[in-house]
Amino acid sequence: MVIAEVVGTVVASQKTPQMQGLSLRIVRRVSPALTPADAYQVAVDVVGAREGDYVLLTSGSAARQTHLTDGAPVDAVVMAIIDAWQVDDQVRYDRGDRV
Amino acid sequence: MVIAEVVGTVVASQKTPQMQGLSLRIVRRVSPALTPADAYQVAVDVVGAREGDYVLLTSGSAARQTHLTDGAPVDAVVMAIIDAWQVDDQVRYDRGDRV
Amino acid sequence: MVIAEVVGTVVASQKTPQMQGLSLRIVRRVSPALTPADAYQVAVDVVGAREGDYVLLTSGSAARQTHLTDGAPVDAVVMAIIDAWQVDDQVRYDRGDRV
Amino acid sequence: MVIAEVVGTVVASQKTPQMQGLSLRIVRRVSPALTPADAYQVAVDVVGAREGDYVLLTSGSAARQTHLTDGAPVDAVVMAIIDAWQVDDQVRYDRGDRV
């Protein structure tokens, strides 16, 4: 998995039937030091993330291992909203600090 | 998934039987800011996209999760035509503006 | 999938039993503008491609979705010989021109 | 698999049910010469690794081939703690030397 920030939304009305009702978000990878990368993906959000949230992004066949994405042509899913992370015993991000 | 533009077509008559009847399109990745990347793939189109359309491209085993590609040696599929997307609360692309 | 040129052959006698009888080819990626990339792979050929042919290369679990590669430890397969492709309404490659 | 160092921890309370109880670690790739790369991932730890441990990181569908991650939307798992490795007949890392 990688850490990513939710930065946008995609709307698509012409799509395969299995995609009906799925929320499509644009996510951007960030480093553990919170540096945004020039790497964007579109992922299905199954946890109700909002723009600005830092999330865990799962790719590949694992993206279909949720109730909502099972059997859909989906290769990336937002499956957790991150509360905090630390590296080398230092807190690098704490969602509570932003509220 | 990634955002890509449909830019071309591939014709192949000698192929494995499961590929019969599938539409092969050349797609090019674009950034959310609409900058085209030097990254091309060939994908099966299952939604009737036309050249110039911006589409969602799914890769890996998920590309076989459609009625048309099930059981075929296909690792990339165009499974939605994008109507619009926004990043940081700004609309970056709206298909209606092009008509 | 990606467009690649068949450029060589690999011979291996000590291998897992499932690899017996499979044709191993060295392929090199090319751009839609026919620029060869410094990116080589070894793939199983299931369509009888010859050196110099431009082919479609499928990677990942999809490479096992052919009669010959089913159940084998194979992550790349040549599953079509390309006749022609076009980008931006221009023919970039036509196999007939080479005969 | 790749060699990685465990460098941090992620906490996420809002997540898909299958992620409950799994330990999320931030890992950083290192070369066999112990040079750290600027490549971080989040992985589920199933072997009780501690920060500073060098571990084996498995990616893709193989990450679900453990008792703890089976059926979860997980694409990376720490599945072994490395005792030692050698390259060109030279020991490059020996965990015992660090104790």
Next chain:
Amino acid sequence: MVIAEVVGTVVASQKTPQMQGLSLRIVRRVSPALTPADAYQVAVDVVGAREGDYVLLTSGSAARQTHLTDGAPVDAVVMAIIDAWQVDDQVRYDRGDRV
């Protein structure tokens, strides 16, 4: 698949049960022109390769398609020892020349 050279060994005693008894080798990618790349992986060897051997490396779910790796959290396997390869009708490597 890619061509790689076996360059080292990894020892790990704390690991998931399915990894018991598997031989872990460090492999380094080489180009068809025998130029080593700065790209290392750890793979399970199922064919008894020795250091210095050039081998075929299979990645992804295909790495579990051998008797030894079936059901294990393994994403890379050495499944053949290469005897020879040629590119553009020239032999670039012949194992017999080294004996």
